[in-house]
Amino acid sequence: MEQENIAETGLEEQKMGKTVKLPDGTLVPAIGQGTWFIGEQRAKRKEETETLQAGIEAGMTLIDTAEMYGSGRSEELIGEAVRDCDRSRLFLVSKVYPYNAGRKNIFKSCRETLKRLNTDYLDLYLLxxxxxxxxxxxxxxxxxxxxxxxxxxxxxxNFDTDDMEELWSVPKGKNCAVNQVLYHLASRGIEYDLLPWLRDHGVPVMAYCPLAQAGDLKKGLYESPVLAEIGAAHGCSISQVLLAFTIRDGDVIAIPRTGKKEHALENAMAGEIELTGEELLRLEKAFPPPDRKVYLDIL
Ligand SMILES: NC(=O)c1ccc[n+]([C@@H]2O[C@H](COP(=O)([O-])OP(=O)(O)OC[C@H]3O[C@@H](n4cnc5c(N)ncnc54)[C@H](OP(=O)(O)O)[C@@H]3O)[C@@H](O)[C@H]2O)c1
Structure with missing residues (x-):
């Protein structure tokens, strides 16, 4: 899996910036848009719709959602936001509840997700x-x-290494295109064994909570002097440093969520930040990866 500039792939009209290659060769933007809690409050719908649209215009054409989010209201809001978009420019991801992920319910779940999203196909469907x-x-x-x-x-x-091993033993299990897991600078457990396993097997990570929910999942993250200094050196925000860190190796997709246009534009721009080796070492010191197995952080 490699990170490459979309301009070199013949799709130069798209402003995807950095991309990640999926196992089938599809290129997706390294920074997409998360939508948990988006669409839940009527009063915020207009701003959230415009934010998603601004994010798409800025290159974050990958949108992550789930039938769970707002019991379908997140998918509905996305459906409205993308109504006038060229469908082929978008990469729509949704997730099925585990209890719907069998013969009895999955076909209905998928049909309803497609209807809410105003589309006839999903680019990626996740358990x-x-x-x-x-x-x-x-x-x-x-x-x-x-x-x-x-x-x-x-x-x-939310598959840990043993789950992936099991998936690999199932017929066609190796067709899995992505594992979406919690990953941010202050939660680096996957770097010990899951990320290397996924790299060995050519499966990209889709990192959720890449901003640690604006620091809520790790108090003090946004107060880190190291992050502030690195941000100042690049003339960028701490959120942008966190995103640049997450996507640094070219095989991790980050899906930050925001309800604010200015934050969406900021997040999209983070794809242009290259952290130096020295900066990565400073981050490693301040937020060390584990030296033993840590079970998957799950939200
Ligand atoms: N598969 C799973 O089990 C799972 C679990 C959790 C999440 N997810 C997916 O991953 C996505 C991201 O995770 P998340 O939403 O939990 O957390 P997140 O993206 O780490 O953080 C979201 C928070 O960051 C703030 N934010 C975003 N951009 C910002 C910026 N540039 N500057 C300052 N604050 C900023 C947002 O507030 P504002 O609105 O004020 O910008 C929001 O409070 C979800 O939306 C969902 O799509 C998947």
Missing amino acids: HWRGAIPLEETVDCMEQLKKEGKIRQWGVS
Whole structure:
């Protein structure tokens, strides 16, 4: 997996900036848009819709959602926001509840997600987290949805290394395109074994909570003098340093969420920041990765 400039791929009209290559060769923007809590409050709908649209214009054409978010209201808001977009420019990701990820419910869940999103296919459909339905059944259903043209690719979320091993032992399990997991500077557990495993098997990470929910998940993160100094050196914000850190190696996609246009533009610009080796060492010292197995951080 490599990070490359979209201009070199013949799709120069798109302003994707840095990209990540999925196992099938599809290029997606390294920074996309998360939408948890988006669409839940009527009073914020206009601003949130305009924020998503501004994010798309700024190159964050990958949008992550889930049937869970606002019980479908997040998907509905996205559907409205992208109504006039060229569908081929977008990369829409949604997630199915574990208890819907079997033969009985997944086809209905997917149909309803597509309807709310105003589209006839998803670019990527993820199992939100592991539940009681056997992986074989979920994979079989995902492959069926692919055959029907309802989804282009499928993946998983909140899978630790042992879950990935198990997935790899299931027929067609190796068709998994992405593992979406919690990852930010102050939660680096995946660097010990999961990230190396995914790299060995060519599966990109989609990092959720890349801003640690604006520091709420790690108090003091936004007060770090090291982050402030690195931000000042690049003339950028701490959020942008956090995003640049997350996508630094070219095989991790970050999906920050914001309801504010100015933050969306700021997040999109983070793709232009290159942290130096020395800066990465300073971050490593201030926020060390673990030296032993740490179980997956899950929200
Ligand atoms: N698969 C899973 O189980 C799972 C779990 C959690 C999340 N996710 C996905 O990952 C996405 C991201 O995670 P998240 O939403 O939990 O947290 P996050 O993206 O780490 O943080 C969101 C918070 O950061 C703030 N923010 C965003 N951009 C900012 C900026 N430039 N400057 C300052 N503050 C900024 C937002 O507030 P403002 O609105 O004020 O900007 C919001 O409070 C979710 O939206 C969802 O799509 C997936």
